[in-house]
Amino acid sequence: MKTEQQECSCAMEQKIKEEFATRFGGEGTFYASAGRINLIGEHTDYNGGFVFPGAIDKVIEAEIRPNGTDRCRVYSVDINETAEFGLAEEDAPAQQWARYIFGVCREVIKRGFEVKGFDAVFAGNVPLGAGLSSSAALESCFAFAMNDLYNDNKIDKFELARIGQSTEHNYCGVNCGIMDQFASVFGKKDCLMRLDCRSMEFEYFPFKLDGYKLVLVDSRVKHELVDSPYNKRRQSCERVAAKLGIETLRDADMDDLDRIKDEISEEDYKRAEYVIGEKQRVLDVCDALERGDYATVGERMYQTHAGMSKLYEVSCEELDYLNDLAKECGVTGSRIMGGGFGGCTINLVKDDFYDPFVSVVIKKFHEKYGHDPKIYPVIISDGARRL
Ligand code: ADP
Ligand code: MG
Numbered sequence: 001m002k003t004e005q006q007e008c009s010c011a012m013e014q015k016i017k018e019e020f021a022t023r024f025g026g027e028g029t030f031y032a033s034a035g036r037i038n039l040i041g042e043h044t045d046y047n048g049g050f051v052f053p054g055a056i057d058k059v060i061e062a063e064i065r066p067n068g069t070d071r072c073r074v075y076s077v078d079i080n081e082t083a084e085f086g087l088a089e090e091d092a093p094a095q096q097w098a099r100y101i102f103g104v105c106r107e108v109i110k111r112g113f114e115v116k117g118f119d120a121v122f123a124g125n126v127p128l129g130a131g132l133s134s135s136a137a138l139e140s141c142f143a144f145a146m147n148d149l150y151n152d153n154k155i156d157k158f159e160l161a162r163i164g165q166s167t168e169h170n171y172c173g174v175n176c177g178i179m180d181q182f183a184s185v186f187g188k189k190d191c192l193m194r195l196d197c198r199s200m201e202f203e204y205f206p207f208k209l210d211g212y213k214l215v216l217v218d219s220r221v222k223h224e225l226v227d228s229p230y231n232k233r234r235q236s237c238e239r240v241a242a243k244l245g246i247e248t249l250r251d252a253d254m255d256d257l258d259r260i261k262d263e264i265s266e267e268d269y270k271r272a273e274y275v276i277g278e279k280q281r282v283l284d285v286c287d288a289l290e291r292g293d294y295a296t297v298g299e300r301m302y303q304t305h306a307g308m309s310k311l312y313e314v315s316c317e318e319l320d321y322l323n324d325l326a327k328e329c330g331v332t333g334s335r336i337m338g339g340g341f342g343g344c345t346i347n348l349v350k351d352d353f354y355d356p357f358v359s360v361v362i363k364k365f366h367e368k369y370g371h372d373p374k375i376y377p378v379i380i381s382d383g384a385r386r387l
Contacts, residue, residue, distance in 0.1 A: 034057070039297075044279060046248075059126065073118075136183070218376065
């Protein structure tokens with residue numbers, strides 16, 4: 001029997017096929033890449049710590065065929081728009097969605113590799129702007145395809161991730177880290193990846209989830225932030241690291257922090273306490289997974305939430321409420337996923353608790369805030385690939 005996700009993916013492929021045949025005639029090659037979750041390790045990347053992402057069963061799929069010209073014609077099924085562009089820097093398309101694809105082509109070319117004109121149709125089921133990185137899925141899908149179609153797969157996978165990241169920086173105005181594109185490119189079924197953001201080394205950890213489910217609850221709120229709280233958090237971390245004479249908080253432990261307690265502000269102390277704790281929590285979760293100890297995994301997730309809420313102060317009322325509801329419903333682990341101030345919580349839930357949790361969370365959240373949260377069950381799946 002097919003899962004709901006597979007059904008959905010088949011329908012998507014069918015739709016892409018039809019559109020491709022109608023618009024361009026014949027058929028091309030299918031590629032896909034995935035959105036991602038991060039189980040634990042938040043605000044650690046710029047502190048030289050660890051993140052622990054995995055690709056999910058929500059994807060962007062594209063059918064692509066070289067067209068023998070120097071122009072690209074791309075149709076987006078979900079937006080129902082076509083974009084046409086050349087491959088020189090001045091050919092940037094007007095549509096935002098097409099700039100992700102154009103940017104990928106440009107970044108491939110800038111690195112001395114080849115891209116030529118193509119026709120493409122693409123669609124996706126990664127929710128947009130929900131924190132699951134639909135943009136990284138789109139970039140990775142096309143980066144993988146350009147590598148496969150024109151470059152005999154000579155571009156290594158890390159470079160494919162960097163191509164996506166540079167696309168965000170240079171063509172979409174988003175100054176992101178590498179995690180999203182890394183996860184989308186390297187993702188592997190039933191595995192999370194611990195990425196060391198200092199050395200860029202990574203390791204796969206099996207994440208089979210027997211008897212558990214992973215589900216995201218999207219609060220659908222995003223609080224407008226006035227005074228660049230992210231920059232302020234970064235500055236706090238940098239000040240403490242400088243005081244300790246180290247490059248990043250990766251190299252600090254709580255003893256170090258306590259030694260300089262009187263020399264730093266109470267606020268900086270709290271920020272650093274969170275970061276130092278979070279580094280260890282990622283390591284703890286990896287150890288626990290190797291033992292199949294989901295209780296500890298969940299405990300650390302709750303600790304991360306508490307740290308983000310009370311020490312790093314990047315939570316908000318709605319996310320704290322979602323976390324409280326998870327606790328009340330006996331959810332094994334729950335925390336904010338992403339930078340904070342809105343967006344999703346990620347929840348590790350025992351199978352038997354799943355349905356009651358989802359109905360309680362929808363009902364109670366609606367009662368309090370007047371709208372339903374969105375529920376996204378996810379399965380850890382493969383990243384960029386040819387289908
Ligand atoms: P996210 O957190 O999902 O990555 P972003 O704002 O970074 O949110 O990226 C979303 C953008 O990516 C969309 O506005 C659109 O331009 C592009 N995008 C993502 N998925 C699709 C899709 N299925 N079809 C067209 N464009 C898409
Ligand atoms: Mg994005």
